[in-house]
Amino acid sequence: MIFFTIGMITTEKLYEHYQKNSTISTDTRNITPGCIFFALKGDHFNANEFAAQAIEKGAAFAVIDEEKYAQSDRFLLVEDVLGCLQDLARHHRKQLGIPVIGLTGSNGKTTSKELINAVLSERYKTFATFGNLNNHIGVPLSILSITDDVQIAVIEMGANHQKEIELLSAIAQPTHGIITNVGMAHLDGFGGFEGVKKGKAELYAYLKQTNGYTFINRDNPHLLEMCMTAGLNKLIYYGTENGNAIKGELKSSDPFIEVSWTNHEVSSSVKTNLTGSYNFENILAAICIGDFFDMAPEEINIGLSNYQPKNNRSQLNKTEKNTVICDFYNANPSSMSAALKNLSVISADKKTAILGDMFELGPESPNQHELIAKQASESGLDQIIFIGKDFYAFKGNFKGIFFETPAEADRYLQENLIHDHLVLLKGSRGMKLENLLKHL
CATH class of the missing domain: 3.90.190.20 (Mur ligase, C-terminal domain)
Incomplete structure (x- = not known):
């Protein structure tokens, strides 16, 4: 039974609603007054069924893709709710004239994201992906959480099959990018290690297409091969050898990491609260990005030394x-x-x-x-x-x-x-x- 007949809403019109009601919810358990509820579907649920409940709990609007669930003009009909959420995020991203750092990799994504954010936030108003909201739903939600006062955003992108990073890059539209590393992760979805490399390199392909900047660990032969294949030319290197924008040395990792580093002009060192020598390259990446955005060594080191690992990572x-x-x-x-x-x-x-x-x-x-x-x-x-x-x-x-x-x-x-x-x-x-x- 159709309770209320409505027409399809455009992304532009939906964006007008979003500008007045910028909180997005996909879960009726987390409805806040004035939010917009997106009725996503999964293998075992159809949130269209809960759209009315979201309105009752205080949502300003409910975005649905099955007209039979509409009960008033607060139900906004679209062809596909997930696609609409992604399109809305793309539209919002285009309105943001800020650097967006897209980040992916087999290991260290979240820690690197947190370290980069810890460094950049010493000078800039930043936004970083909350937790691990890094998939086809999480990335749009992250983009739509970026407010007008943010100066730099760090968006984590995860994937377990090819073409996923391509999709997420098109949504986040990064101006700068970094792949932390490529390793033996999600081999089933990617079809082996070469598939992992191909999937992660979709970020490099996007940066090549858009003439973006790429931060790269020069010590990693896989990343060097991938960026050469992609034909990237705006490269900012970090690593342990001379000739990099940032040269670093692991001084200690027993139990916490201490790093010395130089940016051609100034030598510095920093003690962190991270354990695990494998985090050395993640720390160097954060230093390199902070240095690229004109931060002083003192600011970079404060951000690193104050960072406390969480979420059961290192x-x-x-x-x-x-x-x-x-x-x-x-x-x-x-x-x-x-x-x-x-x-x-x-x-x-x-x-x-x-x-x-x-x-x-x-x-x-x-x-x-x-x-x-x-x-x-x-x-x-x-x-x-x-x-x-x-x-x-x-x-x-x-x-x-x-x-x-x-x-x-x-x-x-x-x-x-x-x-x-x-x-x-x-x-x-x-x-x-x-x-x-x-x-x-």
């Missing part, structure tokens, strides 16, 4: 029993290998690694789990605990205790408490290793 937590490296937000073979190497560098009398399965590796999964199990067993650790069916397949082949499920590991840790260890806790998000922290 966090060093002292509990009543142990010191725990909380790095269980996500995992892939590249980041897992780097975390194990870092564990071997940090000074501690006793060390334990608790490693959970790595997801989305496709046909490469058995081989990659075997390689990590081998690396861990040869790392000289006092204890290794492997969790998940993929690691469990190698029980008996390598040193360590193996559990098929996190629940089994939970029971073991409850009965066999670990004391006075440096503990690495790392696995894919779906393993929910945070539930083990109570025993550590």
